[in-house]
Amino acid sequence: MRWGWNMAIDLNDADNAASDTATSDTVISILEPLGVPEAALQAELDTLPKGVTVRSYDTRPTNDDELIERAKDAEALVVTNLPLRSSVLEHCPKLRTIAVAFVGFDHIDLDYCREHGITVSNCPGYSNEAVAELVMLLTLALLREVKANDIAARSAQTSEGLRRNEIAGKTFGIIGTGNIGRRVAELAQVFGARIVAWNRTPRDIEGIEFLPLDDVMRQADIITVHVSSTPQTAHLVSRQLIGLMKPNAVLINTARGPVVDNAALAEALNAGRIAGAGIDVFDEEPPLPADDPLLHSPHMMLTPHIGYATDEALGKRLHEAFGNIRAYLHDGTPTNLVA
The missing domain is CATH 3.40.50.720 (NAD(P)-binding Rossmann-like Domain)
Structure with a gap:
């Protein structure tokens, strides 16, 4: 797997588990780096069902236009502490779930998500x-x-x-x-x-x-x-x-x-x-x-907000976040649902 600015992985050809809700046009966009080795991320992606395209980025977006470009056609978004406000979310008509790879989720516009049927999940135990x-x-x-x-x-x-x-x-x-x-x-x-x-x-x-x-x-x-x-x-x-x-x-x-x-x-x-x-x-x-x-x-x-930042914790976080994605793709409901 290669990291890239707009790298996409089509899992149609992979030997992955079946899914109840994933379709051939399901797009998951990982909007920012998750701080884990490439091999660890690939191991999680290998568990996703056929018919899913994953985009991953190795830098954080520097402005809303860049963020919208990354998110606009995705059904599922993965973020850590990147703010997702209504000014961005309103440009994402296909969006159905946001997996927050963080304990806190106050940087997500929950009111907008509730009003538009977008589920939000977090990772409560990793850190x-x-x-x-x-x-x-x-x-x-x-x-x-x-x-x-x-x-x-x-x-x-x-x-x-x-x-x-x-x-x-x-x-x-x-x-x-x-x-x-x-x-x-x-x-x-x-x-x-x-x-x-x-x-x-x-x-x-x-x-x-x-x-x-x-x-x-x-x-x-x-x-x-x-x-x-x-x-x-x-x-x-x-x-x-x-x-x-x-x-x-x-x-x-x-x-x-x-x-x-x-x-x-x-x-x-x-x-x-x-x-x-x-x-x-x-x-x-x-x-x-x-x-x-x-x-x-x-x-x-x-300390500059490092409480969660250990190799061990970030590995747990990755697994929890993709556990939420897998649950959503299975029956539409993430495991650690907060909204």
């Missing part, structure tokens, strides 16, 4: 381990001030003044106990932390004490956010809630940027009202503008 491990990494980096220690070692300094804290014995506050939040709880328990949590829907999970959100913010030494971005969760971690945090507490956000009032978070850090923050997600996708307040705040550990 559980990757994101949970990043939470622990950011937590340790803040509690042990890894950046300052690295600078000291490279500058012929000693450890003087760099004694910091452990996770053991601290209270971990988890906002949202879905798959990733629960995995973070498991890892934090291994480190010896007490776990408190808030969830929109009450739950009963062994080892986790569920509290009102205000109390989680007041009690936790480490607060980590694991809710999706919706109109209801915009600035869920508000200026008021940030004001409830302990002076020695740190905040970790690997979920979605708009869930946290980032301007208020930067103010709290600049004023020394909280001890630090580890942020992997922002109000917009990196690269960040030079005036983003988080770039200029002290005691901040930033």
Whole structure:
């Protein structure tokens, strides 16, 4: 298989499984790179039924015109975090399903899709381990001030003044106990932390004490956010809630940027009202503008939205996304349906 700008693969001649809904004019367009080896993608394509043409692109589109050209005649689209708004979707009259190779799907115009009978699916489980491990990494980096220690070692300094804290014995506050939040709880328990949590829907999970959100913010030494971005969760971690945090507490956000009032978070850090923050997600996708307040705040550990980005996770993501495509081609309903 060859990667190309407008590479098409006709699977009519391949020995593939039968399908209930695929026809000889079914087109699947993978609108952007999926970050996996060519052989892994080809293995998934080999599982698709006869009569399917797949187009794959090795670059992201740079404007809507280019995006429309890639998508306009497709029945199925595959994207990661590429925005698909109504201004693009209205040029896709054959479109019936969008497979989002991502946990979040707030970059898809769901209202338009619902109105036009377009199903949308996501990949909810692929990054559980990757994101949970990043939470622990950011937590340790803040509690042990890894950046300052690295600078000291490279500058012929000693450890003087760099004694910091452990996770053991601290209270971990988890906002949202879905798959990733629960995995973070498991890892934090291994480190010896007490776990408190808030969830929109009450739950009963062994080892986790569920509290009102205000109390989680007041009690936790480490607060980590694991809710999706919706109109209801915009600035869920508000200026008021940030004001409830302990002076020695740190905040970790690997979920979605708009869930946290980032301007208020930067103010709290600049004023020394909280001890630090580890942020992997922002109000917009990196690269960040030079005036983003988080770039200029002290005691901040930033990563450019890499929580999901491990070789292992991207392999799982590929399989989940094409599982949704295979289910759609079988009976018209993707496995992980979100709209």
